[in-house]
Amino acid sequence: MDPTDQLLSERIQEYAPRLMESLAESGIMMGFAIVAAIVFGLPLGTLLFLTASGKPMENSWLYQMANIFVNIVRSFPFLLLVIAMQPAIRLLYGRATGDPIAASFPMMLIAIVLYARFVEQSLLDVPRGVIETAQSMGATLPQLVWKFLYVEARSSLIIGFTTAFVSLISYSTIMGVVGGGGIGDFAIRYGYQRYETDVMYVAIIFIIIFVELIQKLGLNLARKIDKR
């Protein structure tokens, strides 16, 4: 075997298990964050839309509460948010550092508020006549949301989700600070701190490929279902 090939093979054998482990850790954090974005971010964004002035559930108190919550979380520099949440995570989960599930809590929180804003923006783009039509047909609030608003905003909701997803990948790369691991942590630990730049670039290439894939998948899906 060529000495260069042999060296490459040894490097791959040495780092592949750790790289896979890091990818799995990123997967855990991203998985929790995505579920949180859909389960809580989508309703929160819808609430922001519905309770705003002139909207079907207009309620300035509720709107302000939701709005302030989203703004506060989004104002935090993410690293400080991770640190600030430590006591709460310890209370909820028993430990705040050292594993990807503990590291998922700040990811979930940022995913919720990030996607909520995208959802709010997407729903604001739905023509006013759609709401008027639903109301003229005597639609209930859930019917208005599911059968009218989400149907008309669906491609925009997916584009927003894709954008949030890509941002979350970026957020996940600093979760190594609290021992969450992940591909970003792998790149910093082995590539930057141990001066093994080839390892760092491999990790970066993985991140780039992943982002590209998600972006392409999201945009293609949004285009496919957009009949406007």
Place this chain on the structure above:
Amino acid sequence: MITLDQVSKSFQNNSGEFKAIDAVTFTIQDHERFGIIGESGAGKSTLLRFINALETPDEGAVMVDGKNIHQLNKSALRLYQKQVAMIFQEFNLLNNKTVEENIRLPLELHAYPETIPMETVLDFVGLRDKRGQYPKDLSGGQKQRVGIARALITRPKILLCDEPTSALDLGTTKEIVDVLKKAHDTFGMTIVLVTHELEVIKELCTRAAILENGMLTDVIKIEPPKNKKSYSSYRKRALEVLSHGSD
């Protein structure tokens, strides 16, 4: 029977509060084709929206078959709204749904005791071959026919039409007016039509209320057109407006 009894409504705008509707009273009989006419900002659409409770008057009452619809509880109001359909100037179709899905939309919201089969309603508005298409592929007239089909499928007792031809050219306006007349002849619902187009009112309605600055000035009986072709062609109208006659 629909009775608007001393209804008033004010809105806030940049220069303060203005009265959009001022103590308006009139009655619309069952199965009537009734028009509400007036210039832009006269309050026509607000009056129409009182009838299906999209707007609530500040004062006065809207009585339908003896019931004040703005005092109904939520479930009774929903029951009432099932009997009222509406078509809009901008059609208000869901662009991500096909023609057929748009027409079926009201049936997904409520259970209706008596509906018109999809095939029948598609034939009625002449859109059978467009059933799988999306609104972006339709002309303005076709979109409005989808709106009419969506309204008719539930066999409403009252059909509210908010400037249904204002975004359409003359030829398409005639088509839509014909479809509405045919719908009235076939299903016998009450039609309340809001428009500023006098020819549309003359062609379709038997009585009309004239509004000016939110106040009712007249309720008039409309003489049916003597000449079947009284509905102006684009050429005739252009000649009337531009040269006061043909040379």
